[in-house]
Amino acid sequence: MSPLFNFITTLFSLLTLIADIGILLLVVWLGIWYVGWRMRAQSHGVGTAANARAAEPFRPLVSWVGANAVGLGLIVSTLAVLGSLFFSNVVGFVPCELCWWQRIFIYPQVIIFFMALMYERRGKPLGPVFSISGVLSVATFLISAFQYYGATFNAGALAACNITGVSCAKTYFVDFGYVTIPIMSLTTAALLLAIVMARRFK
Numbered sequence: 001m002s003p004l005f006n007f008i009t010t011l012f013s014l015l016t017l018i019a020d021i022g023i024l025l026l027v028v029w030l031g032i033w034y035v036g037w038r039m040r041a042q043s044h045g046v047g048t049a050a051n052a053r054a055a056e057p058f059r060p061l062v063s064w065v066g067a068n069a070v071g072l073g074l075i076v077s078t079l080a081v082l083g084s085l086f087f088s089n090v091v092g093f094v095p096c097e098l099c100w101w102q103r104i105f106i107y108p109q110v111i112i113f114f115m116a117l118m119y120e121r122r123g124k125p126l127g128p129v130f131s132i133s134g135v136l137s138v139a140t141f142l143i144s145a146f147q148y149y150g151a152t153f154n155a156g157a158l159a160a161c162n163i164t165g166v167s168c169a170k171t172y173f174v175d176f177g178y179v180t181i182p183i184m185s186l187t188t189a190a191l192l193l194a195i196v197m198a199r200r201f202k
Contacts, residue, residue: 005091012083013175016187023190065198070120073133073195074113080106080188087172087181096168097161098147102185105140109133109192134196141189148182 065072084103087093095103116129150158151169161168171180 008083008086009173009175012079012184013179015079016179016184017176019187019191020183023187023194026194062198062201065195066201069130069195069199070113070116070126073109073192074117076188076191076195077106077109077113080185081110083184084181093172093181094166096147096166096170098143098158098168099181099185101143102140102147102182105136105143106185106188109136130196130199133192137189137192137196141186141193144182144185144189148180148186151180151182 084095084099084106088095112129112132116126119126147158147168150156151171155169158168174180
C-alpha cells in the first residue's frame with residue numbers, strides 16, 4: 001500500500017484507540033463512582049438526585065461536552081464520513097452490505113449536526129436533533145458490533161451478507177491488534193452516543 005494509505009490508516013486507527021481508551025476509562029470510573037456513591041448513600045441516608053449530580057466526578061467534562069455537543073457531533077460524524085470515503089473512493093476498499101447500512105445511519109448526521117449548528121448560532125431551538133442522532137447511532141453501534149463479531153469470531157453469522165457481493169467478513173487491515181473498519185464505526189457510534197448523553201445530562 002502507498003505511504004498515504006499507511007499514514008491515514010494509522011492516524012484513524014490511533015484516533016480510534018485513543019477514543020476507545022477514553023470511553024473505557026470513563027465507563028470504569030463512572031462505575032467505581034456509582035458504587036462508591038451508592039455505598040455512601042446507604043450508610044449516610046443521602047440518596048437524592050441533586051446530591052448525586054453534585055458529587056459526579058465528571059460534571060465539568062459532561063457540562064463542557066453537553067454545551068458543545070452540536071460542534072463535537074459535527075466533528076465526529078464528519079471524520080467518520082471522510083474516513084469511509086477515503087477507504088472506499090481513494091484506497092478502493094469496496095463496502096459490503098453492512099458497511100452501507102452503517103453509512104446510511106452515519107452520513108445523515110453530518111447534515112443534521114451542521115443544520116443544528118446553524119440553528120444554534122441563530123438562537124433557534126434545535127428540536128429533536130439529539131434524539132435522532134441517538135437512534136441512528138444505536139443502529140450503527142449494533143450493526144458494527146455484529147459485523148466485528150462475525151468477522152472476528154464467527155464468520156458463519158455473516159454468510160447471508162456474503163451472498164450479496166463483497167464479504168462482510170473481509171478484514172482489510174488490523175491495527176493495534178484489534179482496530180478494523182467495523183471497530184472504527186463502532187467507536188464513532190459510541191462517541192456520538194456519549195455526546196448525546198452529555199447533552200441530556202449537562
